[in-house]
Amino acid sequence: SGGTGAAVAANFGTLGIGTDTGNSIRGPSSHNALVGFRTSLGLISREGIVPLYLRNDVVGPMCRTVEDATRMLDIMAGKDPKDPITSFSEGKIPDSYMAFLDKNGLQGARIGVFRTLSENNVHPEISALFNKALENMADLGAVIVDSVEVENFQELRQNQWCADFRKDLEAFLAEYVKRDTLSSLEDVVRIGTKSDFAKTRLEMFVTNFGRGQNPEIPCGDAFTDLRRVAFREAIEKTMDSLNLDVLVYPSWNQPAATIVNFQEEYKGDNSQIIAPHTGQPAFTVPMGFVSGNLPAGIQFLGRVFDEKTLVKLTYAYEQGTKHRKAPN
Template sequence: MKNSVLPLLISLLLLVNAVKAQSFKPKQLREATVDQLHQAMQSGKLTAEQLVQLYLDRIEAYDKQGPFLNTIIMGNPKALTEARRLDSLYKATGKFVGPLHGIPVIVKDNYNTFDMPTTNGTLAMKKSIPPADAFVVQRIRAAGAIIIAKSNLAEFATSGNVSVSSILPGYSRNPYDTKRTTAGSSGGTAAAVAADFGTIGLGTDTGSSIRGPSSHQSLVGFRPTLGLVSRSGIAPLAMTNDTGGPICRTVEDAVRVLDVIAGYDKADSVTRRSEGKIPQSYRQFLDKDGLKGARIGVFRQLCTAKNSDPQVYALFNKALDELRAAGAIVVDSVRVPELDTINKSFDTIPQLRRDFNLYLANLGPNAPHKSLTSIIKSRQFHPSIEKTLLDSDKDTLAPEAHKGWGKNLALRERLRQLLLRAMDSTGVDVLVYPSFSYPPRLIGDLNTPSGTNNNALSPPTGFPAFSVPMGFTYDNLPAGLQFFGRPFSEPTLVKLCYAYEQATHHRIPPASTPVLPKKKRKVAI
């Protein structure tokens, strides 16, 4: 009798454990945060393998089918294998390997990955597999994150308006209205994160490309202080401005990513500026009461009734009331009278040829192309960027050899000093303005105003700027509120952005990518 009962009991126990491990339902995945997913793993309701599969199911259902968001260049064929490895380690030790253990991440396809192609959105680089990960990718892998997919971008990261490349046919589409743009160049990452194709995302920002897509997809986007996050192993556009950063659904998740990726990298000398300026963890500044007594400067030069969509303008003024209601002192307004003059005075000096040729040289002997000239000759790029590539390649002078280089550096420094003086004289902690003064444009519309405010302050100064959701216009078109701070003031920005997010909870997931029905999977006994 005992012999006949024992196998049955073992089978029942295995069944109970299997059901317990599979009790994390697809609806719980919707908008799930890193902390919620880790709690589910620790309680035995979820494994990293199951989590990856849930996201893969959503990618399969919605990226090239259904709303056809067209955000993914390539899924990681080893994502499930890596998830199983992490599950085995957790089972053996009872500990996570790091703060992003088992968390699937969407990586913009201009970050080098040693085990997957890094295309920079161009067909010419379709078979380019770098010899090593980008520094930031090394950091997130060491923290336990799983790259689930590489995402679409504006080819060569050249556009803040759209995410269209030659590596994918067609544009990436906004999940809130698939007729509209995701913005660029990190629009693929943003749309994928908004649609729950992964938990967190990595983007890059030269002029707009973290904060713009985040604003258009009701997400949180951090453009950190130039020098806080390494750019080594990221395909460059203009190294005077380029930086990487997180694109996430919540401030807390973006902070978790920032904790992992911030820091000195000997391969990127600009990161030396960050030494001694990084706290033990930015998470200590997640204070839901952080707006109480904070002084918020309104930068109306970037949002007036005349140069804004009326609904965005109204939403911005409502956001100011929300800041006041949360205890902030709103200083309306702060001005830099020379701003327009300075921004119109910069000389256009291409950096792509020099910077990208250096990037290609670091790809080693197996790189499909050795120069920008070679890529141009291949004709394997989107027609929309042909003039940019030709103009960049034609200018053989080193950027620093241009007579306008010194003038540009002086203008940058002048703008830094004017902004600091304006903030100091009014005693404000940050400046705020809409990330865009207009809603997302229809795909293909390059004539009506884009309304971007992203390139006016942060890129030319190198100062940090974070975008957070501030609600919706025209029923379902997202808008973002931007917080601009002093150099290495990320702790202040984290505190204020988190407090605003917690006071308003403006983010709503897109209706085009609803919860999938739970797949019936056989339980092996």
């Protein structure tokens, strides 16, 4: 979704759509001073997308404003028989998410500060922006609960990734490409790529996982996989016990990587850790800029299928701070 993020940020388009397996809506949005909605798994159909790990893949808006992203969400959300996981959203979608665009939405909101993801290996400028964002939210009427800990968090986050790339990719090729010469992961590797990074990644999948799954980690969805359910329940139990509306943390703990040195500088990503596995919604919005005029984002994590609360809070924060700037 990097191309989408750059294009929308540069005003080549008004609206964008990204696919987020672990980061790809929120990362480019954070690095391009955009709003990125990773919605609850099952809220928006993934039918027809090229999968990475379909058990985690989410489609969502990447826009310049929360209002634009919310308009897209109204259109995109809904049940699709071609993507069975959307059945979990039935009865949980309001008539319109636009009704929750409230400039005063932070008044009385309880914001949990998840320092677990904002204290270690954090760039000092990112830390300063994050703490300023908390001050801004308090000034806008929020109650800041600092800080929040989730019991057994480090243990629960382990072994959540699942090696189903081959299965998902080959199912996509069979459904949408329908060519004997392009039906397997090996066929994709054989055809090749001009990107050494992509080539290495594809070859890794072939070498590490052969033709099957990783037998040690069964691949289940976010509503039936007991490991994933336990992770989500621990987070939401903590939120419930403190009467929190959301948890917040920096979308990235380090500045955006430069293109020429991205493999060395690409670090600090917080988006991979919770929402892909738990199925919870996580929205990123701009929280300012660090040296080099590089944007940074703050992430709001909500309860599963509680997008309306995230819309309300992110909109109020955006309207109260106006951090986004068009590129020079």
